[in-house]
Amino acid sequence: MSYTVLVFVKQVPDTQNITGDAMKADGTVNRAVLPAIFNPEDLNALEMALQLKDRYGVKVVVATMGLPAAADVLRQAMYRGADEGILLTDRAFAGADTLATSFALSCAAKKVKYDLILCGRQAIDGDTAQVGPQVAEKLELPQIAYAEEIISLGDGKVVARRAIEGGYEVLESPLPAVMTVIDANIPRPMAARRIMKFKRARIKSEIVKEHADANYTDDAAIEAKMAELKDKGLLIQEWTAADVDADLDRIGKAGSPTKVKAIASVVLTASESKQVEATEAGITELIHELIADHTLG
């Protein structure tokens, strides 16, 4: 079987480690000040794809939209077992809400041969869970949300178990299909052998920058380097809006119907955290305080 599984992943600010000015005045996220991590449920989606690779020998292509720095999550996916990476990066994609994001991703999907698309249920920066179903709709494909496990893949269909409120369903869908994956598997660690190989994987922007850092900007040399990496399976595709024929009115801010009117910070819980001594006196005082403010009793 020569199926290809396309996995959409996202590099997200680590919302568990919020510090300082996480939000800009215009209400958008100041990603620069936060550590960037692989969105947790996208790791579950990748793991599901890699299990299909183990079982059926599918090809796993990982794609993301983001700044050039998001190439990091593609490399991390390769360290775990992904075969190829695609980075969708362009200023025109910036400021996108879920509608514009799903449109951009669907344009990229149309440039790839795939049989199944997997993505995490939701990203921890927005928690909307909207992009997966919206990508499915944009590609006019069936969707299976909240997938826990793929039971079988073959004969042009996928059978999967997915969570529902209070239980589960086993659904069968023709391929291609889009599935959103929940935290129901344990992502495999990065493989040392693959790190050794794929740490050299690059997008074009990185090659250009490395040449510039070496005071060396010969176009022919850059082309040669790209060809060399491509031969070794180490070239990560870097696509612009034009490369995926994305209509500029439907991506980025222009393609986003939702606007942020206001942002209010929730006072960081850490700053109001109170240390309670683990002594009888400390615990008793705490309980009395909670009774007094009607939290208890």
Add this chain to the structure above:
Amino acid sequence: MAEKMGNVWVFIEHEAGKIADVSLELVCKARELADQLGLKVEGLLLGDENVEKFVPTLYSYGCDTVFMACDKRLEPFTVLPFAKIIMQLILEHKPNILMFGATMKGRELAPRVASEKRCGLTADCTELKIDDFEDALSKTVYKDKLMQIRPAFGGNIIATIVNTWDDPQMVTVREGVMKMGAADTSRKGELVKVPVVLNDVDTVVKVIERVREEKTVDLKGAQIIVAGGYGVGSKENFKLIRDLAEALGGEVGASRAAVDAGWIDHDHQVGQTGVTVRPRLYIACGISGSVQHTAGMKESKKIIAINTDPNAPIFSVAHYSIVGDLNVVIPQMIKAFKAKA
């Protein structure tokens, strides 16, 4: 004068012969918004022929109209035929606002519909109100728009979102945040039966097996939750957690690690793959505080964390941090509470 606004719509969710509470909460909220705007509240009721019995209830909570689509292919819920019928109704009636519960069904259905309609959708709203909005860039003023208020960024911010494109203004709204008013059984409404036209392509996804159990544990409704994690150490020791919950009049929760270890049933699991809770008090005992767990409890009004590891991430969301052994601390809490209460 612009053309008359479309109405306020609520997607009516149901399971096992019962309307979801969140749908009735939304009908009540829709009533409030519709009265403010001079509009009607209209419910979208899709399912097999058994759903007609819900109609009087929907009127009694505030629906002026119920659009009802009955077909055996609409039971159980699958996303494609539901999306198709809702899309057809939107094109025909042009609602101003369309609300879904932020349930598992609502969160997979609403984005599919919003994508096809090419309109905005704000997920997991916790507050909705009507206000004017001036787009700072275009200087355009939009009158009487729906302010869609939601926590974002891991709950660290509260964002007010406005949908400036063509209606409907679509939202999913969290369960339990809008107040369910009292039913008025004297209220009447209009039932509109919607013809169901589905093609093969709408029913390609087959439900092979469906297993559901009514939950025996009501974590969502609990005001006090005492939750245990891997630090509890054993199945036997989980008795401590139950004892504290019982003493305080709360429910027992658990982290995934404790559930995976087989110490407690999955129905008790709090977090991304379990239940999201917002009680008045959440006591996390021996829970390290993974992102997956904290996502499901960090909006609790007060959080007490007990952990032997002073660096456990759970402390970053806790209002009260107790670095200590739960085997010592919990009995002290029970004793202190019983002495005072």
